[in-house]
Amino acid sequence: MSSVKGDFGRGLILILPILVTVFLLYTLYSFLASVTPGIILNADTLEIVAPGTSEFARERVAGFLRVLTFVGFLALTMYAIGQVTETTTGELLEGLVDYAANRVPGIRVIYNASKTATETTFGSEGTLQTPVKLETWDGFRMTAFKTGRTTRDGRVTLFLPTSPNITTGFILEVSPEEITELDETVEEALTRVVSAGFGDADRAETDLEDGVTVVGELQTDRKRQQ
CATH class of the missing domain: 2.30.30 (SH3 type barrels.)
Known part of the structure; x- marks a missing residue:
């Protein structure tokens, strides 16, 4: 009985993180596909590029392209903001955001915790070392x-x-x-x-x-x- 329980536990340890990761990625993908506007990239637009395909397939491809476009735009935006923060104007704006966030009691805790975690993970200065x-x-x-x-x-x-x-x-x-x-x-x-x-x-x-x-x-x- 203990052997069966141990084998089940090892299998669960191997599979559960994969299932949770896939579920979170699918949830995030579905959320982005639903909130991104479909004015330009939609099933009707792809019918011109790929005529004869089903509407279901075109809609899925359009959703994937919208998510890809959104992620690319977000990455470029964060890169541009990162470049701006290296200037004097950017440092001033960052200081104003910190000041405003720390004035709100509820937001202050969440803001500082998320900022600390982000700086620890991605920051180039002050990053955890050895x-x-x-x-x-x-x-x-x-x-x-x-x-x-x-x-x-x-x-x-x-x-x-x-x-x-x-x-x-x-x-x-x-x-x-x-x-x-x-x-x-x-x-x-x-x-x-x-x-x-x-x-x-x-x-x-x-x-x-x-x-x-x-x-x-x-x-x-x-x-x-x-």
């Missing part, structure tokens, strides 16, 4: 990230995120000799933090294969010896 281990108490280590900043007295500035919400955390200033750099990428370390530690499951399985003994196996061996 993941490190920091011994906060005797025998306890926590995962933190270098920010690329140092204090005037030479201490390294670290960001210690909370789990599983990495948009909140603590700013630490520690001596360089007190931290240990990890042989992993930022994405791997963030996965461990977001998953509340379960992101190390693959590494744990590898350690078991390399010779780490399971406690249950030790107890079974002892019973056999007795």
Whole structure:
């Protein structure tokens, strides 16, 4: 029974993320296809390009082209805004938006959380860098990230995120000799933090294969010896 349950669990772990991803992508695609205007790209327009095809097929192709056009336009718009923010005028506008958003109590929390998450993921400056281990108490280590900043007295500035919400955390200033750099990428370390530690499951399985003994196996061996 336990074997069947374990096989079912492993299959669920493999399939469920794929199903959730496909569902979210389909929902997003359906939403964009429904909200984008069909004045130019519609089934009637494609009838001129592809005569003889069914209206159902033309409508599906038109919806796909509308979504593709919308995503391309959105990407160009974000790129243009990014170029503008590098100028003095852009910095002034960004400051006005921050000021206005922080004046509204409800919007302030959502705005700052989403901005922090976006800057952490896509920002070119202030992006999380090398993941490190920091011994906060005797025998306890926590995962933190270098920010690329140092204090005037030479201490390294670290960001210690909370789990599983990495948009909140603590700013630490520690001596360089007190931290240990990890042989992993930022994405791997963030996965461990977001998953509340379960992101190390693959590494744990590898350690078991390399010779780490399971406690249950030790107890079974002892019973056999007795």
